[in-house]
Amino acid sequence: MRRGELADGEAAPTPPEGYVPSEGRGGFSTLNGPYFYRPGDGPMAEQAFFAVKRHANGLGLVHGGMLSAFMDGVLAGAVWRGTGKRAVTIHLSIDFLHMARVGEWVMGEAKLTRATREVAFAEGRAYVGGHDVVRCSGVFKLMTRDG
Template identity: 70%
Template sequence: MNEAESEISTPPDGFEPLIRKGAFSVHNGPFFFRPGDGEVVEQAFYALPRHANGLGLVHGGMLSAFMDGLLAAAVIRQARRPAVTIHLSVDYLHMARLGEWVMGEARLTRAGKDVAFAEGRAHVGGRDVVRASAIFKLMNRER
């Protein structure tokens, strides 16, 4: 754990570190999740300096990447297949700041043979900061 990560406050109740395999997610984390097998996937991150723009606000690119991963997790959990994003729509509603926990929740809204749809939101202290929806290409599992 580097010096900035040691500044992360205790995760919200019920959240655990999320182990990600991809270098992009590892670099941009750490991320946390609430275990469960229901329809709603919950993840979070603590806003560190590397997540912010020059104004001390969480960068829109960080929020977009967080929502992309969160929506994908909802699709993968419910469709039980790997998926890749083919469209992502993000609405920025409010600001998130350094030192805040950004909480996200997402769910699969529909899945067909080849594509799936998901929607979700990220919030800080009860106020929505982002709403997003996405379309995913469902992949076949590698053998």
Template identity: 75%
Template sequence: MTAPAEITPPEGFIKSQGRGDFSTINGPYYHRAEQQEGLTQQAFFAEQRHANGLGLVHGGMLTAFLDGLLAAAVWRETQTRSVTIHLSVDFLHMARIGEWVMGDARVTRATRDVAFVEGRAYVGGHDVVRASGVFKLMHRRAR
């Protein structure tokens, strides 16, 4: 199954812009226009190009989605760009072509230099992937 020419995102979600070439090529990604307090929410529509040889959403796609989602939660909470130091991913269930993969993440703790984040991706009523990460906050150096 391929995506329709015009994908209608879930209610309250809009297409994300300016995420860099990697995310642009692998997306499109969508985010909730009005985020809940402390929660960052994103989604993508699983297309054939996101699938592995079994016709399921590839683990690499799910991992990339979660990495970007957790990083977005860090940005939202700290207003600081970050890079991934550590990412732990647990695969719990399958996502299939033609499904909306939804995700939410929240920062559990932030210091001056690092942020700790937890998130999940889910389809319908079941979690597909859970992740936790540690992100280095990238402060601008004085010149």
């Protein structure tokens, strides 16, 4: 797949202003994407994806598993921004608040709330337009070179 191309060969529409394709996320995310992120030095990690049919359940709504996987990555991005370390998820808590539909840009943002030497905490939300779709929090094991 080329940058910005969906797994079925369909091109994603132009991302929201300031967002660029995200690369190097691994096979699972590559197949679910493409994902986009907003570069910057601030504390907030910001990412997005364009919802297509393969992201949806039988009702045409973005599947909760897709939203969960997306927000897991957004939270991990916040941990990376805040600590400069890679991390793996220990705990993920998600509240589903509203629906996202095929044909919409799903936006995600998260921030690091606390970090120790070995564990980091983050919270965030996904939204479409003016409404929150999910709110979430996560706990992450910070990785060192030797694991």
